[in-house]
Amino acid sequence: MIASARVWKFGNGLNTDVLAPGLYFKLPAEEAVVHCLESVRPEFVKEVRQGDVFVAGDDLGIGSSREQAPQNLKMLGISAIIARSFARIFYRNALNIGLPALVCAEADQIEDGDKLSIDPVAGSITNETKGQTYQCDPIPEHLMEMIADGGLMPHLKKKIAAGQK
């Protein structure tokens, strides 16, 4: 459950090059992250707070398979991403690094600065600012377990330690 999180709203076709510019790949992750979205919305990195949510239109994360794109959003404190549609690899990468990604046909209704509460397992989003509720494709519990563990690698580590694999 995510409660009363502030929305950062973006448009269609946001690509992995603006989320994680290749120019800074050689820098350590903590330094590269400050360049996230600098070409489209420079104040984002400065003003985003732990727990905020990221909302976009169609084709979020098109471009390369770089894991840094969702990783940057997670490092900056984003607790969930919502979009009308995702690029396949970006979507998979997001869940596999422990960042819930939700497909919501009504993402267009959500505006910058709105406050959202999200139940990923039920697949419901409540817009507290607008008094609206939206349905999204739910994330099943078994996958939320991996997300809660921090992603695929920490999840595997935990399972192996527990002798489950």
Add this chain to the structure above:
Amino acid sequence: MPMTLAEKIVARASGRQQVRPGEIVTCSVDLAMCHDSSGPRRYGPRLKELGASVWDPTRVVVVSDHFVPAVDAESARILKLTRDWVAENKISHFYDMEGICHIKLAEGGHLKPGMFVCGGDSHSTNGGAFGCYMAGYGATEMTGVMVTGEIWVKVPETIRVNITGDFGPAVSAKDIMLHLCATLGMDNHFRVVEYGGPTVRSMSMRERMVLTNMAAELGAETGIIEGDEITAGWLREMGAEVPADVLDWKGDDDAGYLAQHQLDIQSLPPQVAAPHSPENSSAVENHTGTLVDQCYIGACTGAKLSDLHMVAKVLKGHKVAKGTRLLVAPSSTAAMRDAAADGTLQIITEAGAIMLPSGCGACAGLGAGILAAGETCISSTNRNFQGRMGSGDSSVYLASPYTVAASAITGRIADPREYV
């Protein structure tokens, strides 16, 4: 509820009666493939870190194809690391410098209808030609597969492409795919592209593979083609066991498709994709006369035995023009052997082509035949993104083996219909 073929396979692999598009399920993996670039060098260290071993070494196929043969100390190191890892982990199936991964999976008879297969390469869609569900994943995810034998899948929608009509002279599956890149676009995320119709049913396995291979260019989760007698015949020819249910894996007649497209190829002309995207495809006549420094026959898409036959058909009795070069990297050593045996290689080499080793070669910009700044190439590969085949300032046109061969004869992009 009726299901498409892809949905049926995902349902079977996830142990369910039924799956719906959009649902997320966990599937058991029947077979996992990786190559020297995405494989052991990346997840070997991760497995060590986890203290984990491979879930089932008999279900893993490793292929060294990206860095073969070694051209420097680094590629030699990667190839050795791959060999050592295969030996250490007792992997059952290893093809070391025998050809390109997607082609070796086919030639090894590893792919059968109904299987759920994961590949550590974006063109893993290729395997769908055999009626299996095979998609590509990144290195972290393939680490998970190696450890658990499982992967999560968001059940994709299926789009159906019905193809009718006969191929015109010097027109091939590659032209269909270039045409589809322009018409269906490259953003078919989370969709399976299922190909069917009389034209597909009459195509050989090698040509069918071109359709599913380039489903990757459509942005699809994967491409898929129902198995039939031709699929069974291929397995027999490759000396593989033909499963009893080989003809049973079919979508339901009333299955729900997201969209259905009809394509009649009767009058489809040869296609050429201009730099720097497969989406920039149109009829060859829009490009004829463009000077080319290099003509490249290679890759999983465009250097199988059938592709070499197309090249020889055009080249017979002709020479490669001065001012250009024709490089040919057969997709496997078996394709090279068979082309030598049936006289195809003789025609190609007499025309003046330069033969290269079987592997990914210049396709991924790693091996022999890469381009200098300012150079232009026409290629039978599948991607022409900026800088893919060498310098960031080079330009690549994509076309069928017929069209690449015709262009080699004139040194300019040429219409192959004049040569067959």
